Amino acid sequence: MTAAPEQIDVLDEAREQVLERGVGLTEAQVLKVLELPDDRIPELLALAHEVRERWCGPEVEVEGIVSLKTGGCPEDCHFCSQSGQFPSPVRSAWLDIPGLVRAARQTRDTGATEFCIVAAVRGPDKRLLSQVRDGIKAIRADGNDIQIACSLGMLTQEQVDELVAMGVHRYNHNLETARSHFPNVVTTHSWEERWDTLRMIRDAGMEVCCGGIIGMGETLAQRAEFAVQLAELEPDEVPLNFLIPNPGTPYENYPVVEGAEALRTVGAFRLALPRTILRFAGGRELTFGDLGAKQGMLGGINAIIVGNYLTNLGRPAQQDLDMLEELSMPIKALSQTL
Amino acid sequence: MITTVYCSFCGKEEADGDHAFCRQRLSMIDPPRYCGECARRMVVQVTPDGWTARCSRHGETGSAR
């Protein structure tokens, strides 16, 4: 006789389904994981780590990012200090080409294989794309062979093709949150518009990087919904951010995601996305401090952004590199990613 | 020698109110946003290993990292 459904433990299910067969959890299963009591977090993280090792391997992908165009964005993403619609203290700034080349070199020097060029825009205009094109040429002329990713907002097919021609190998475009919660977070464009850009990127053969931010007032059920919507997209990479309540934004007074909750989210997302590169991105310093970062790396994460972010600062890169060494986690080399 | 009169996180006078939260943010994840001398919003560029912040009147400062 089989046990009644409510008696089946979700982690036992996950062990058989995700670890053994590589099939990600369903929405209902992810929700169960997100509702696990604190005392089961170590067990969850251990399983998520096993899943990561089994389906992704031991390497950790290290990435650096830089803001090419900061602030003054016409969109109204409520978490974002770069929206021009809120009284945020972030002012517009453009990074020049020598600055971009330096940033790429700093990133390469850490051993990182990914460098992501980011702009705070709805979508790129001609000026921005030509800056990106010149920037990539200059980075190559500097003898830097790091792989280049971009995050420039929503794209047209023509712009997708241009980026492919420039040699951009991965494109970041976050869905940010569950489809059902998105209209509460952004009103100037839709979740579906973002989805359309992601499909074009995939169809053009670029790698898809798509994640979001935890802690924007979504329910646990919506967190589970989001994990499964991401899984449906089958992204190559999912960056997981935790909300940084930034001054002047509508979310400035939102609480920081508590460490245990964040760890449960990390574990749950890994069990929903067994084969995806799951990256620690912004907010981990505030949410976890130093200890939690290690627990996350041992709980399903297999990629990190080192150094600073776009408008916020991270830990010094060396601190994260030391952590990886202490955990005996090898850094993915460039040759493995080509 | 720069006299810091204003909090570079919130832009209010250092002498006015409690800036413990501001100092915590500045020590962890935030570059300065307001000029300490005149409280103007600065143009800040964050790069992977540092930041620069420029006040239109008082010039540029940067991280030592």
Ligand code: SF4
């Ligand atoms: S589109 Fe990007 S830069 Fe613009 S407000 Fe939204 S998150 Fe910020």
Ligand SMILES: [Zn+2]
């Ligand atoms: Zn202050």
Ligand SMILES: [Zn+2]
């Ligand atoms: Zn000034």
